Amino acid sequence: MRLPTLFRAGATQAAIKPSGKPDLALLISGNPCNWAFVGTLNRAAAPCVSRSRRIYASGGQLQAVVVNAGNANCATGELGVQADSKMAQLAATQLGVPENAVLTGSTGVIGQPLPVEKLEAGLPKIGLVSHIDPFLEAIMTTDLAPKKAEATLSNGSRIVGVCKGSGMIQPNMATMLAYIVSDAEVSQDELRQGWKGVIDRSFNQVSVDTDTSTNDMAVLMTNGASGAPDLSEFWRAVEQVCVSLARQLARDGEGATKLLTVRVCGAASDEEARRAALSVASSPLWKSAVYGNDPNWGRIMMAVGKSGVEMLEARTRIALQSMALFEGRVMPFDREAASVAMKTEEVLVEIELGIGQGQGIAWGCDLTEGYVQINALYTT
Amino acid sequence: MRLPTLFRAGATQAAIKPSGKPDLALLISGNPCNWAFVGTLNRAAAPCVSRSRRIYASGGQLQAVVVNAGNANCATGELGVQADSKMAQLAATQLGVPENAVLTGSTGVIGQPLPVEKLEAGLPKIGLVSHIDPFLEAIMTTDLAPKKAEATLSNGSRIVGVCKGSGMIQPNMATMLAYIVSDAEVSQDELRQGWKGVIDRSFNQVSVDTDTSTNDMAVLMTNGASGAPDLSEFWRAVEQVCVSLARQLARDGEGATKLLTVRVCGAASDEEARRAALSVASSPLWKSAVYGNDPNWGRIMMAVGKSGVEMLEARTRIALQSMALFEGRVMPFDREAASVAMKTEEVLVEIELGIGQGQGIAWGCDLTEGYVQINALYTT
Numbered sequence: 001m002r003l004p005t006l007f008r009a010g011a012t013q014a015a016i017k018p019s020g021k022p023d024l025a026l027l028i029s030g031n032p033c034n035w036a037f038v039g040t041l042n043r044a045a046a047p048c049v050s051r052s053r054r055i056y057a058s059g060g061q062l063q064a065v066v067v068n069a070g071n072a073n074c075a076t077g078e079l080g081v082q083a084d085s086k087m088a089q090l091a092a093t094q095l096g097v098p099e100n101a102v103l104t105g106s107t108g109v110i111g112q113p114l115p116v117e118k119l120e121a122g123l124p125k126i127g128l129v130s131h132i133d134p135f136l137e138a139i140m141t142t143d144l145a146p147k148k149a150e151a152t153l154s155n156g157s158r159i160v161g162v163c164k165g166s167g168m169i170q171p172n173m174a175t176m177l178a179y180i181v182s183d184a185e186v187s188q189d190e191l192r193q194g195w196k197g198v199i200d201r202s203f204n205q206v207s208v209d210t211d212t213s214t215n216d217m218a219v220l221m222t223n224g225a226s227g228a229p230d231l232s233e234f235w236r237a238v239e240q241v242c243v244s245l246a247r248q249l250a251r252d253g254e255g256a257t258k259l260l261t262v263r264v265c266g267a268a269s270d271e272e273a274r275r276a277a278l279s280v281a282s283s284p285l286w287k288s289a290v291y292g293n294d295p296n297w298g299r300i301m302m303a304v305g306k307s308g309v310e311m312l313e314a315r316t317r318i319a320l321q322s323m324a325l326f327e328g329r330v331m332p333f334d335r336e337a338a339s340v341a342m343k344t345e346e347v348l349v350e351i352e353l354g355i356g357q358g359q360g361i362a363w364g365c366d367l368t369e370g371y372v373q374i375n376a377l378y379t380t
Numbered sequence: 381m382r383l384p385t386l387f388r389a390g391a392t393q394a395a396i397k398p399s400g401k402p403d404l405a406l407l408i409s410g411n412p413c414n415w416a417f418v419g420t421l422n423r424a425a426a427p428c429v430s431r432s433r434r435i436y437a438s439g440g441q442l443q444a445v446v447v448n449a450g451n452a453n454c455a456t457g458e459l460g461v462q463a464d465s466k467m468a469q470l471a472a473t474q475l476g477v478p479e480n481a482v483l484t485g486s487t488g489v490i491g492q493p494l495p496v497e498k499l500e501a502g503l504p505k506i507g508l509v510s511h512i513d514p515f516l517e518a519i520m521t522t523d524l525a526p527k528k529a530e531a532t533l534s535n536g537s538r539i540v541g542v543c544k545g546s547g548m549i550q551p552n553m554a555t556m557l558a559y560i561v562s563d564a565e566v567s568q569d570e571l572r573q574g575w576k577g578v579i580d581r582s583f584n585q586v587s588v589d590t591d592t593s594t595n596d597m598a599v600l601m602t603n604g605a606s607g608a609p610d611l612s613e614f615w616r617a618v619e620q621v622c623v624s625l626a627r628q629l630a631r632d633g634e635g636a637t638k639l640l641t642v643r644v645c646g647a648a649s650d651e652e653a654r655r656a657a658l659s660v661a662s663s664p665l666w667k668s669a670v671y672g673n674d675p676n677w678g679r680i681m682m683a684v685g686k687s688g689v690e691m692l693e694a695r696t697r698i699a700l701q702s703m704a705l706f707e708g709r710v711m712p713f714d715r716e717a718a719s720v721a722m723k724t725e726e727v728l729v730e731i732e733l734g735i736g737q738g739q740g741i742a743w744g745c746d747l748t749e750g751y752v753q754i755n756a757l758y759t760t
Binding site: 044302306310314367 | 421422423424425452454455456457489490491492589590591592593594663664665668669671672674677678679681682683684685686687688689690691693694696706708709710746747748749751752753754755756
């Protein structure tokens, strides 16, 4: 996928992944970018997340991203902090940009210090090209599919987004990294005001297994090379790219055979709608039923109820694959037909709460024996 | 297990469970009891939970409990509310006690109205005995083991507790019902003040799959027949009974092969310690690792971190089966020996946060293909 104007990216094999696959990647803009950032809320956050927060708070511009896969550099103490800082320094020197204009990211095994010597040997080998694919390939761990999306605005500005996640490598957890870059001209203030809302309606609405990574981050960078866009068009497109990536993340969840999409409307607020949707999309019991093609709507009701949002049984309506199952009371429905309708790549649950105007969507996947096997049987 | 003085219990087959097993049960005290109650926080709570809350709030005494299994009578509208009320009325008439002194409980399938005619036919068939076992057998759904515990105080008062849970029947979710009865003489105020704390340290610290039932309740009843106990001894014994039941619940979690016990100390508060412990005990990634005998402590660190409690990597210590894995930094440990040490009926994780004096314990189980199969493949 072609990068927006002035962006370049590349990757190499630095022998951090045991598989020998590409594992060290650079992304750079020809000029400094305005940017927006969110990082994991996990209190055991990795040094790259803490460092990113620090340089983000300083308010300066960003010009490059350096990411490694195969090692999360988390829970690695002072050594890990130093390795992360060294990673930024090496990339900055090589690219000729200030150290604080370089964002670091790591994903992979927890608890092993990042091997600085491999970074030193690997970084100079990276050739930069005008498409994102080598970068994306290098940041993947056990993702089965590369996740990318793009949009073009009416002024010609482009938005390209990539992310990795829902895979795992021994002995680590699923991690999510997302990079969205654009040549649109958007102020730092505007970016920072808008980004959290997009995240709340895209990445924050994905659940594979309710476990929050120590290394998650999502970054939005604009270099202005293609001029100022219509701002509402820009944000619509950014959100569209992020929602596409979020769906790809959920569909590629560990062991997943299906994408699960949950739409809630009629909630007391958008926040309550999103909370209810995410509760259904992440319920192990409902996810197991999705896997088994079981139209067990009682579990949907349970999951909405446990989210704590305002609801009344008599006003609640539940549809599964567009079949009405509950409309204030149990509807007569053909169980066999509903089960057959669930045998698809995407299962859609629609819930109307009848309380207010709040709307929200969440994405998840089915829970399968594969999830357990990936995370239990094939690791030690 | 023999009931405390003046308590009697019994059960019958009322054909509510399709299996034809006992499914309708009564528990009664010869005199009115002081009592304490907690019910599910699920907003889609069943009529029995709402009714219990209402009569609890009225402040009166309780004398009997009537419970059915095989039908949760949840999401069943006005018909369900009427059936629940009828159930109390029938039991009250038969036992000769006021209707508001009878607590109802239901567990099983969601979304089907409770068949009142089966209650009418079944209740008169129940013979009352002085032990709890027929009652316990009748409230079980797919529990593999009956869960019971008892304690005797120095004044001769006895405490007997039973619960069901972590099983499921098609098409329903795990549900937890717990009944603790004693012949100790304890005031209603004292019971109500103490019960929530016991729950917070026992049943609220169990997780099988993070899905909260619509029908959960836990009830403590004392009839005073054996006189006043030492109150601190009474509460210690009640808590011991509840913790025993909580452990039994976790061990019998759907598909579980192991009990997972997580102890946290050195937290900022007891509440934070319990929250961190429960986060580890319910993490799908750590639970999968427990199943696979994988001493993957990075997942423990992740799960503590995602709980949001105050922590510092440099002060955190993690031990697994008494082997130190992390003490502010990665410890050298024998992976193979740690894996072998995990091949037992109970896996113990100990976490020291080094922040304050807060302590807490949680109980869970491993996540296995069996969980997925029970909830996906064997239902439709």
